Amino acid sequence: MTSTAVEPGALVIVLVEPQIGENIGAVARAMLNFGVTELRLVRPKQAWPNPRAQAMASGADAVLEAARLFDTTEAAVADLHRLYATTARRRDYLKPVATPRHAAAEMRGFVTGGDRVGILFGGERAGLLNEDVVLAHTLITVPTNREFFSLNLGQAALLVLYEYGMSAEDIPRGERFEMGGTRPATRAELYGLFDQLEAELDEAGFFDNIRTKRESIVQNIRNSFQRGALLEQDVRTLRGVIKAIAGKRVPGSRRKKPPTA
Amino acid sequence: MTSTAVEPGALVIVLVEPQIGENIGAVARAMLNFGVTELRLVRPKQAWPNPRAQAMASGADAVLEAARLFDTTEAAVADLHRLYATTARRRDYLKPVATPRHAAAEMRGFVTGGDRVGILFGGERAGLLNEDVVLAHTLITVPTNREFFSLNLGQAALLVLYEYGMSAEDIPRGERFEMGGTRPATRAELYGLFDQLEAELDEAGFFDNIRTKRESIVQNIRNSFQRGALLEQDVRTLRGVIKAIAGKRVPGSRRKKPPTA
Secondary structure, eight states, X not given: OOOOOOOOOEEEEEEESOOOHHHHHHHHXXXXXXTOOEEEEESOSSOSSOHHHHHHHTTOHHHHHTOEEESSHHHHXXXXXXXXXXXXXXXXXXXXXXXXXXXXXXXXXXXXXXXXEEEEEOBTTTBOOHHHHTTOSEEEOOOOOTTOOOOOHHHHHHHHHHHHHHTSXXXXXXXXXXXXXXXXXXXXXXXXHHHHHHHHHHHTTTTTTOGGGHHHHHHHHHHXXXXXXXXXXXXXXXXXXXHHHHHHSOTTOOOOOOXXX | OOOOOOOOOEXXXXXXXXXXXXXXXXXXXXXXXXXXXXXXXXXXXXOSSOHHHHHHHTTOHHHHHTOEEESSHHHHXXXXXXXXXXXXXOOOSSSOEEOHHHHHHHHXXXXXXXXXXXXXXXXXXXXXXXXXXXXXXXXXXXXXXXXXXXXXXXXXXXXXXXXXXXXXXXXXXXXXXXXXXXXXXXXXXXXXXXHHHHHHHHHTTTTTTOGGGHHXXXXXXXXXXXXXTOBHHHHHHXXXXXXXXXXXXXXXXXXXOOTTO
């Protein structure tokens, strides 16, 4: 009895007739930033391996070294279960067109389910040929400013790969995901700050000639500290500041009531 | 009585000590793709205007021409109400760190409300200085592969600007947003296709020696057409194909029952 080997799912980037080595390097770099490593090249215009691709890859050399070369797009995608093709805005194909975000969520689902999923990117000048586009199930187009669309190969790949990376389960998406080791201050910590501050102001005679306004001024001061969403560390810093300023005051230098009061 | 002039909200990109002209051009291009036009440069390392920036801007020259130069970050951000700073992963600031997606939604809200919002990007080698970072309310960090983080200035700006563009109300986000002028086929159109196909198969004698299996084969054929989510145009194309193939059959050439039946 032989066990059936199940290949794990993967995302495969296929560049068709890429012209500029730097862009291939930029794609490899974008790939590795978002955890994608399988690169295929169909008829690159410059000799391969390409030193200018390596210079631009900035440490993603392993992706370039493992890249496979193919003579035809058909051969490059033969083992893939799902295929997407990236295009600029056009409407002459009878295929669904997805945003990178929609396509990324779909691709992530397929890859998690064990499918091998490919994305075709065309060359810098002409993009993909019709005969390549028809191989794809779905087109991907980046929604941009309607009056200005200008993304090169490396930029288009970066956006699609970024969305693929963002579709991973363990990646924070729409959140603030780090607080630098601290946390928002609790209400109790804020009250501690207010008590200290107001005691020092009373001690300094701040309210002496405006006694009737004390309550509204205290509310304004307290309110001003709410706007900034103070962190616990901020509260400690401010309390230190108040203490230091109060400590500089010469004992007995309490401000006198103005004579008009 | 004078009316109070209210400045409209805007997003402003501030590059602090950018080193490479091409990257400034790439930022301008990324900006215009996503409808952002206000660029400020603090002490660019190369002379300004920079012909290499213009070459890379690919039509976003107007953004470069309107760019303003400043001697200090403080002067460059003086008129802004909210400030974000982009950083690679680090944890030594007591500031909230947001993903580009979270920050974009927040910034869009502020800009819509009339605020002038800035994003600081540091130079290629060193990033932002601490004294610049402390000016910001919130840091923006792109969540990437934990083992490989390598985004240059142009790439980081592209991702943040892309998310800002995607946060606009009239931009399709997680959807398929175009069907190339056609639409998914209706169930009625599919039944029309099935009827034609099955009639032609009957006429061609396809089921003659497998009469008992006709029902399950028909179900399999019908099922196979559901998987592809056929478009209305697909149904018309397939009906034409069936008609053409059936039309080639010489009248009376109906396949004979095999002798074993």
